[in-house]
Amino acid sequence: MADVLGYVALHLHAHLPFVRHPEFEDFLEEDWLYEAISETYLPLLRIFDRLTDEGVAFRVSMTMTPPLVSMLRDELLMSRYARRLDKLCELADKEVHRTRNDPTFHGLALHYQHEFRDLRTLFNDRYRRDLVGAFKRVEDAGGLEIVTCGATHGFLPLMQQYPEAVRAQISVAVTHHRRHFGRDPAGIWLPECGYYPGLDAFLAEQNIRYFFVDTHGITDATPRPRYGVYAPIYTPTGPAAFGRDPESSMQVWSAESGYPGDGDYREFYRDVGWDLDFDYVKDYVQPTGQRKNVGIKYFRITGKTAHKEPYDPGRARERAAQHAGNFMFNRERQIEHLSSRMGGVRPMVISPYDAELYGHWWYEGPMFIDLLVRKVAFDQRVFRMATPGDYLRENPEQQLATPPLCSWGAGGYAGVWLDGSNDWVYRHLHKAAERMIALARDYAAPTDLERRALNQAARELLLAQSSDWAFIMKTGTMVDYAIRRTKEHVLRFTRLHDQVRSGQIDPGWLSHAEAKDNLFPEIDYRVYAPR
Amino acid sequence: MPDFRKMTVQNLRDLARKTLGAEATRLRTKSELIAALEGAGGKEPPSRTPGTRAAQVAGKAIRSVRAAGKAARAGARKAVQAGRAVAEEAAAGARRAAKQAPPGKAGRAAVGGAVRGAAAAAARLRRAAEDEAGGGDPEGYFVARVRGEDAVREAPHLMTEPPPRHTEEPERRKDARRPRPSGFDEGLGDLPWSYGDDAFMALPRDPRTLFLYWDFAQPTLTAAFGGLDHPVSQLWVFARAGDGWDRVRTIDFALEARGYYVHELEPGRTYRAEIHALDRAGRERLVGRASNEVALPPVGPSPVVDDRFVRLPWNVPLGQLLGPGHAGGPFSDEARALLARMSDWSRFGQTTWGGSAGGMGGRPSSPVTAPSSPSSPFGPGGRRDR
Numbered sequence: 001m002a003d004v005l006g007y008v009a010l011h012l013h014a015h016l017p018f019v020r021h022p023e024f025e026d027f028l029e030e031d032w033l034y035e036a037i038s039e040t041y042l043p044l045l046r047i048f049d050r051l052t053d054e055g056v057a058f059r060v061s062m063t064m065t066p067p068l069v070s071m072l073r074d075e076l077l078m079s080r081y082a083r084r085l086d087k088l089c090e091l092a093d094k095e096v097h098r099t100r101n102d103p104t105f106h107g108l109a110l111h112y113q114h115e116f117r118d119l120r121t122l123f124n125d126r127y128r129r130d131l132v133g134a135f136k137r138v139e140d141a142g143g144l145e146i147v148t149c150g151a152t153h154g155f156l157p158l159m160q161q162y163p164e165a166v167r168a169q170i171s172v173a174v175t176h177h178r179r180h181f182g183r184d185p186a187g188i189w190l191p192e193c194g195y196y197p198g199l200d201a202f203l204a205e206q207n208i209r210y211f212f213v214d215t216h217g218i219t220d221a222t223p224r225p226r227y228g229v230y231a232p233i234y235t236p237t238g239p240a241a242f243g244r245d246p247e248s249s250m251q252v253w254s255a256e257s258g259y260p261g262d263g264d265y266r267e268f269y270r271d272v273g274w275d276l277d278f279d280y281v282k283d284y285v286q287p288t289g290q291r292k293n294v295g296i297k298y299f300r301i302t303g304k305t306a307h308k309e310p311y312d313p314g315r316a317r318e319r320a321a322q323h324a325g326n327f328m329f330n331r332e333r334q335i336e337h338l339s340s341r342m343g344g345v346r347p348m349v350i351s352p353y354d355a356e357l358y359g360h361w362w363y364e365g366p367m368f369i370d371l372l373v374r375k376v377a378f379d380q381r382v383f384r385m386a387t388p389g390d391y392l393r394e395n396p397e398q399q400l401a402t403p404p405l406c407s408w409g410a411g412g413y414a415g416v417w418l419d420g421s422n423d424w425v426y427r428h429l430h431k432a433a434e435r436m437i438a439l440a441r442d443y444a445a446p447t448d449l450e451r452r453a454l455n456q457a458a459r460e461l462l463l464a465q466s467s468d469w470a471f472i473m474k475t476g477t478m479v480d481y482a483i484r485r486t487k488e489h490v491l492r493f494t495r496l497h498d499q500v501r502s503g504q505i506d507p508g509w510l511s512h513a514e515a516k517d518n519l520f521p522e523i524d525y526r527v528y529a530p531r
Numbered sequence: 532m533p534d535f536r537k538m539t540v541q542n543l544r545d546l547a548r549k550t551l552g553a554e555a556t557r558l559r560t561k562s563e564l565i566a567a568l569e570g571a572g573g574k575e576p577p578s579r580t581p582g583t584r585a586a587q588v589a590g591k592a593i594r595s596v597r598a599a600g601k602a603a604r605a606g607a608r609k610a611v612q613a614g615r616a617v618a619e620e621a622a623a624g625a626r627r628a629a630k631q632a633p634p635g636k637a638g639r640a641a642v643g644g645a646v647r648g649a650a651a652a653a654a655r656l657r658r659a660a661e662d663e664a665g666g667g668d669p670e671g672y673f674v675a676r677v678r679g680e681d682a683v684r685e686a687p688h689l690m691t692e693p694p695p696r697h698t699e700e701p702e703r704r705k706d707a708r709r710p711r712p713s714g715f716d717e718g719l720g721d722l723p724w725s726y727g728d729d730a731f732m733a734l735p736r737d738p739r740t741l742f743l744y745w746d747f748a749q750p751t752l753t754a755a756f757g758g759l760d761h762p763v764s765q766l767w768v769f770a771r772a773g774d775g776w777d778r779v780r781t782i783d784f785a786l787e788a789r790g791y792y793v794h795e796l797e798p799g800r801t802y803r804a805e806i807h808a809l810d811r812a813g814r815e816r817l818v819g820r821a822s823n824e825v826a827l828p829p830v831g832p833s834p835v836v837d838d839r840f841v842r843l844p845w846n847v848p849l850g851q852l853l854g855p856g857h858a859g860g861p862f863s864d865e866a867r868a869l870l871a872r873m874s875d876w877s878r879f880g881q882t883t884w885g886g887s888a889g890g891m892g893g894r895p896s897s898p899v900t901a902p903s904s905p906s907s908p909f910g911p912g913g914r915r916d917r
Contacts, residue, residue: 028669035673158734161823196735197826204849219874222833226862228874234841238849246876254879269687291688293670338873341866354677361677389845397842400856404799404828405735410679413737413828423790426734427744431726468672475680476691477671491719509717 006230006335006347007386008376009242010369011061011212013189014041014355015153017468017485018067018519022076026287029481033071034084038295040359041072041131042119043366048138049126051373058143058373061387062135062355063189065149066176067466069132070519073180078129085123088295089116091284095272095296098280104310105298111313112296136181145387147187148177151520154465155417157196157405158426164440165433165465167202168527172462172520174206179522186389187211189352191467192417193244193408200235210240210388212352214408218243221401230338230347232388233401241403242388247334248351251327259327260362263301264319266311268361270299297363320364324371325379332382348391349383409471422473425464428490432461435497440528443500452514453505454525457496459517464489492517535565543568667691731806733822738798738830741768744790745806747819752786755818759810764818768793771801771824786818799829832871838862 016036021027051058071077092113099106127134138144150156151172159165170188177185187210188203195213203211210232218229218241225233229243252258259265273285273294284294299308300316331349338347358365376385392398409416418426439454446454464486472482492513499505535543543564671683671690683690727748734742743766747755756762768780779802784791786806796802802825806818838859843849872878 029672031669032672161732161825204851207848207850209845209849215874215876219832219871220829222829223835223837223839224833224871226838226859226867226870228870230870230874234843234853236853237851238843238853240843243874246874246879250876250879274688292668338870341869343862343866356673357677360673392843393845396844397840399859400839400841400853405826406828411737414735415737415740418734418736418742423742423744426732427726427730427746427789428722430730430732431728471675472672475671475675475683477667477675477683478669479692487722488719490722492717495719512717 004346004382004384005339006349006383007391008248008331008335008349008383009061009351009386009388009391010372011063011189011350011352011388012044012355012358013063013065013149013352014068015063015065015149015189016068016071016356017466018070018152018463018517020071020074020077020516020518022516028286028290028292029478030077030080031292033068033077034081035293035295036356036360037072037081037123037131038085038088038116038119039363040356040366042122043359044355044369045127045131045134045138046118046122047366047370047373048143049134051370052138052141052143056374056377058377059145059385059387059390060143060369060373061145061147061187061389063147063149064132064135065153065189066151066173067153067519069176069180072131074518082124082129085116085120087284089113089120091272091281091294091296092116094280108298108311108313109296116295132180139181145186145389146177146181147189148173148185149189150191151176152462152466153191153468154462155192155194155407155414155467155470156190156199157194157407157414158418159429159433159465160196160198162430162433162437163202164437164528164530165461166199167205168458168462169465170202170206170208171527172458172523174208175522176520186387193217193406194414194467195241195403195407196405197402200239200241201237203239204237208239209392210242212350212388213241213243213403213406214412215244215246216412217241217403217406218401220406221403223401225399225401227342227345227347227399229350230342231345231395232348232391232398233403234398235402236400240388240392240398242348242350244352244408245349248327248331248349251330252351252353252357259323259368260357260365261301262319262323263303264312264315265301266297266316266363267299267301267308268297268363270297270308272296272298316364317367320367321371324368324375327368327372328375328380332380335383346395348386348388350388416474417467417470419470419474421476422470425470425473425486428486429461429465432464432490432493432497436461436493436525436528437530439497439500440526441530444526444529449505449507449510450500451525453496453500453510455523456510456513456517457493457500458523458525458528459520460489460493460496460513462520463517464493489517535568729819731804731819731822733802733804733825735825735827736792738828739794739796741793741796741802741804741825741827742790743793743804743822745786745819745822746789747786751819755808755816759808759814759816760812762808762810765807765809766791766793767805767807768796769803769805770797776803796827798827801826836867 014036016032019027019029019032021030048058048060092109092115095109096106096113099109123129123131135144135146139146150169152169154165154169156166156169159169169191173188174185177183184206185208188208190199190211190213193212193214195211195217200211215229218225218233221233221241225231229245232240232242234240250258252260271293273281273292273296275298278285278289278291281291281294282289285291298311300311302309334349335347338349339345358369362368373385376383386394405413407413407416436457439457443450443454466485469482469486472478496505496510496513499510547564547568667683667690668686668688670688671686674683674686674690725746727746729747729751731745731747732743734744736742764784764786766780766782766784767778768782769776770779771777779796780793782791782793793804804822807815808818809815839856840859841853841856843853
């Protein structure tokens with residue numbers, strides 16, 4: 001398909017903050033991972049595998065952030081997830097029994113029973129509890145281009161006064177990516193698409209060829225990019241910046257007309273964890289008695305009304321097919337129009353989304369992707385699905401320009417992560433970064449115990465820098481938890497710093513910290529050494 | 532008992548879900564909802580038999596816990612605990628009443644039903660009250676990411692928590708998360724109030740807003756303010772101009788605030804700040820040192836049009852600054868303008884979901900939600916230009 005007029009890049013950004021609490025039997029925030037596995041990662045893998053098995057050509061790029069990869073490769077968390085899946089299957093069985101005389105909901109109960117049993121088979125038998133390996137195999141088979149992210153999703157524009165800390169976020173992530181995917185990452189999803197002039201130099205050091213910015217990262221670049229967001233720009237040290245296309249984003253994100261809001265799609269909020277009698281669901285919600293979503297939802301969006309009609313999977317599938325066709329049709333027309341104005345340059349339309357939108361929020365999202373990929377492969381000849389890496393390989397000549405500081409957060413800059421609710425964290429994060437850099441400078445030849453403490457200090461600093469904590473504080477959701485995590489990591493870092501400096505490292509406590517915050521076992525604190 | 536007829540269907544449905552559980556999903560009309568709710572909690576008993584006394588107690592439990600729920604929504608955890616106590620006491624009362632029921636199958640069945648109903652209703656309402664008072668639905672994190680901050684506040688379940696507390700966690704959550712016996716008590720303590728290292732940092736928030744924080748050591752403050760007559764603090768903000776700096780803002784402020792948002796700056800310029808101590812006699816001293824320099828991003832398309840292109844074969848590693856590239860050749864202004872329009876969110880004129888991944892539609896050229904600096908004596912903008 002070399003004669004296409006242009007390209008469409010579907011990019012899925014899969015990320016969760018590192019949440020792992022071995023000290024508790026149940027921990028509410030670990031649900032983020034378990035729900036994303038059941039509703040997004042496993043369904044995506046299922047469609048990618050099916051497409052691969054059936055020989056349907058597809059190219060999708062995807063971020064798998066280091067914290068997510070670490071959690072998906074964590075034995076404790078995966079065994080807890082397996083238990084969770086067993087409980088889900090058990091609840092689905094109960095639902096089949098409960099609704100046995102209810103013609104409206106019994107079919108749906110059977111739908112969930114079949115779905116959860118299938119997920120369990122996939123997780124335990126097909127993927128052997130190794131989803132990272134499963135995604136890697138899809139990449140090896142040619143369907144995916146997996147890119148990395150900041151080591152812990154730290155928002156880099158607010159770290160720019162500490163270049164060593166920025167370098168560490170990039171370098172640790174790249175090393176981690178090589179370890180888990182067996183190759184260099186071709187690109188990176190900058191955390192929150194946060195760029196500032198000069199950041200590209202750290203990417204170039206790692207031979208990272210591209211990154212993503214929001215639309216204004218291209219349109220407001222200097223000099224003004226000739227092709228708008230429909231071609232990447234090379235930053236001063238070489239990594240290419242790809243800008244988000246507003247038109248395709250709007251088709252999904254529009255509050256009024258976005259696909260996920262269609263009345264035939266499954267209603268996110270009407271979950272049996274909230275709807276059914278507490279005594280009936282108590283074994284499937286929090287042990288504290290706090291209700292939560294359990295993943296069985298019987299209603300469709302219906303409309304902007306409290307009244308909800310029963311969900312009809314067949315009808316939803318038809319709607320997803322319509323939407324996939326609509327999306328493809330609009331890209332065809334868009335690319336025909338663009339290519340007629342770009343003087344022979346083939347346009348690239350970048351459509352990035354949070355991966356968890358697909359499946360977890362928009363239940364039919366993975367189905368939409370499946371149908372879109374098939375339609376693009378068989379029903380049109382105008383464009384080709386491609387990754388940014390594919391595009392640069394085929395189109396190595398691009399314009400030189402520098403994006404401004406930008407992000408994809410509300411407002412477009414740093415306001416989400418620097419606000420009255422969360423600005424207090426930077427005093428502590430910056431102090432810890434300054435201390436870590438000094439430690440790396442001063443301890444060039446540490447003892448084994450010092451090396452362990454220094455490596456753990458680096459882990460704690462990275463964990464404290466996660467943009468998720470500031471985001472949660474700003475949005476007001478799990479605020480206590482985000483504050484607690486920020487404090488705990490900074491305090492562990494500080495204690496390690498003080499112990500190293502005083503020559504009084506507590507090996508017992510160090511082992512505890514290593515066991516608890518156990519990501520990046522390969523880390524080398526010297527990544528923070530000044531250059 | 533509230534007047535159900537004055538409540539909206541949505542409120543009735545929410546209440547019914549809490550009160551009746553799964554049965555509520557079968558109720559479609561307002562009249563059905565009202566009848567069911569009245570049946571659950573507010574209907575007057577036809578006679579005073581032991582069985583109906585139990586039902587009355589159940590109704591009392593419902594009303595008590597409903598009141599507790601209201602109080603809990605206002606943030607009164609004590610009220611929830613009281614509600615729980617009332618509910619449990621009421622359920623126990625129902626059981627006691629059941630024991631007094633006359634023998635006979637019908638009586639036992641009536642009493643048993645009432646007791647089960649009382650206990651279940653009490654438990655449901657207790658938990659509803661606790662949910663409302665306690666932590667938010669963990670789904671809030673996802674909803675905020677995919678649909679934005681506003682969506683978590685409009686959600687049918689509570690998805691937010693009370694304003695940030697920098698102190699201890701709420702007791703309820705502490706209890707829920709009590710470590711297992713093998714848990715390692717780290718005794719980490721709390722973050723220090725000050726590092727006393729004379730830090731003075733400038734951070735870019737958006738094209739027009741700079742955030743500054745400072746943390747001066749006591750000797751630094753003494754050196755700056757010592758010997759001055761009724762000194763005040765002033766923040767001086769400078770913007771780079773050629774090889775020098777222009778002072779673009781002078782702000783009286785409270786040094787104790789430790790942080791300040793400087794608004795309405797010119798986008799695309801590089802700034803730094805200084806803090807000065809001034810007294811009545813006109814004496815002035817720099818406090819500590821100047822902040823770092825930081826550039827605010829420009830807004831809108833660059834005025835610079837200089838199409839330079841470079842070829843970077845994929846197999847050639849990066850790692851050095853690229854050369855100036857070569858000129859891109861002619862390109863029509865009409866095509867350039869069209870591509871710029873197609874790259875512009877504002878042409879859609881629709882609102883978008885605004886999570887971390889939210890659309891840029893309606894992005895203000897000057898963000899209107901920038902936080903104020905409460906320490907400023909001159910209002911949210913905190914400015915007093917000289």
